[in-house]
Amino acid sequence: MNKSILLLKTLLLSTSQRNIYKYSNDKKKKKRILGSLIGAALLYTMLMAYSVFMCIGYGMAGLIDAAPQMCALIISALAFAFTLFKTNGYLFNFREYDMLMSLPFEARTVAACKFLYMYIKSMPWYISISVAMMIGYGVFARQGVWAYVLWLILSLFLPVIPMLAASFLGFLIARISAGFRQTKIVQTVLTFIFILFCFSLRFIIEYIVRNDAVESVLQKTSEFTGKAATAYPPVAWFTNAVTKTGLTGALCLTGISVLLFAVLFRIVGHSYRNINSALRSNAAARSIRLGKGKKRSVVQAIAYKEFKRMTGSTVYMTNVAIGEIMAVIFGILTLVVGFDRIVALVTQNAPVDTAILQPAIPFIVYFFIGMMATTACSPSLEGKNYWILQSLPVEKKTIYQGKMLFNLYLTVPFMVFGILCLCLSAKVPVLDSVLYLILGIAACAFSTTWGCVCGVKHMRLDWENEVEVIKQGSAVVLYMLPNMFVVMGLTVLVVFLGMYMDHKLLALLFILPVSLLAVLSYRRVLSLAKKE
């Protein structure tokens, strides 16, 4: 068997849930696998339903021709974003590096197989979006069978170029940071810069589109995808192939994807060992001067350990701290630009009285801060080191309190900063601002404790790569989805009620249930700690 295929097959098998289900004797593990399968099925169903309805919306608005462009754009954007987060940890600096590199594999084979592994693992998401949009497209567009065959085949190639681009950025980040003494910090900072750049890119593009004064939202989106297709040729190639059965577009997309793949992994292969050596050996490099020890309480010590765990991992740090950084940027931006102008920008100059949005300030900031809670993944992140905490004379309750304390340390200052910036900019009265601060802090407490409930209940210690629990863990998904919907619902509700009620009273009215939810979640954490 070809060595690349062999390695790829083994990589896939090594994380296959089916393999664990088949060969493990652990009933709990088997139950968890079944649970995660059901969860994944639900997510796929939601994703596909959303994609189909989006296409139907286009079709009913007479804009079905924009559907292929939209499909290509969504898949490309998702592939780019997901890969950028995963490169460090999957492509570089992974656990079994020593074992793999000591076997007779070329460095570029290992790197390419790791990439293909990422590609295959994420493919079901992209394919489900693509198939669902194709169905929606098929209802309105009368195309021949070939168009759909091409659609399906080319969907396999659509994520390749954005994934390669994200991998190349990850490679550059790793290459640059490998030359520094504080590799991890440089890598984290560079990753943050790229992520923030990607976020702002969306607004820049939106701004350009808005200046063209397109009226309807769907038309605007259609216009946007059209422009994106011009700026990003693979979208145009895909569209051309499926709408006009254009073989040139199909050949361009497949050919250039394959070519870029070959070129990139030739380049990466040259520096692969060098980068990984630098990334994995830095601890021994430093001439460390021993500082003075500091006595801390047990809970504080665990919180400090959590802090060091976060700063020690680029993947962890970029995932959990991105919301805080965005809250700071948003806060400063609001101070500089002004609350009214930000509202005008978001609502596209709709005649909105910005005062009615003031009660939503804590939820707006929470939208960033509560995006992720360290407590949702930190129990699982203990992984094989869990024995350290288990063997210490520390109660489970104390361990979880330490983890929750760290999340509060991380979120509360940023929440306070964000709310203060927005309140100052929106000229919110002092008493209202104080109440918003209390509400914001209560929301942080809820995020922390709810995250901990999910993290403890769905703790997974047998991961191969920390990305599995930071980005793909069921605890994180369970934390994020309800949290996101609840925040969106509360924001709408608070704005609606704010039109009829006194804002102070409204804030008080929301502080109570949010605090109650935090207390209930906290009590649940304590009962889980007792049960385990």
Add this chain to the structure above:
Amino acid sequence: MLEIRHYSKAYGDGKKVVDDISLEVMSGDIYGFIGHNGAGKSTTIRAVVGVLDFDEGEIFIDGHSVKEEPMECKKITAYIPDNPDLYENLTGFQYLNFVADVFSIDAAERDARIRKYADLFEITDALGSVISSYSHGMKQKVAIISALIHEPKLLVLDEPFVGLDPKATFTLKEIMHEMCRQGTAIFFSTHVLDVAEKLCNKVAIIRHGKIIASGLMEELTEGHSLEETFLEADHE
């Protein structure tokens, strides 16, 4: 079989973790590499097996440069790390088959070898379970079997006896003797000086990245124990 020439390894701030070391391991040698924690043993071993990049010096395996011809070197080398990170969700048997596939060992031969070594290490029954359910010692045994499966010309081991039960330790030592008789070169690091003294015909002592003593065991110890020799060299 293994020749290290003026190998040095420095990290980010220029601090040399290994400084200009040279040694040679011949076919049939069991070469012990001893030193304190952080002396540079693992950094040297990881460079030998092609895991760690290095700028200064040269390392040759059977005449092939580790830098220039890494594949040729890896084909005849086996490495057992101190803390084997295996694919936890594969069964032991699946993992061993993967390694056998990498080295293109035919089915009958691999089955015979897996059975032989699995029986010797008393792990045959556990090979059907996923590695995540194994103890450290069991993982170490699987890593050892995976290293022996392709009959390497050079066997490199980093603290191989850590975590092994007494029976498995004895078995491994017997296997090392047998391989040595068949002409395999063995290069391993250890803290257990008694084991090194009884097992090795050659030894090198490394301190702060520099080799402070090396050579044939009898010549180096001059009738003293290896422990005495090590402590004496360490004090100088």
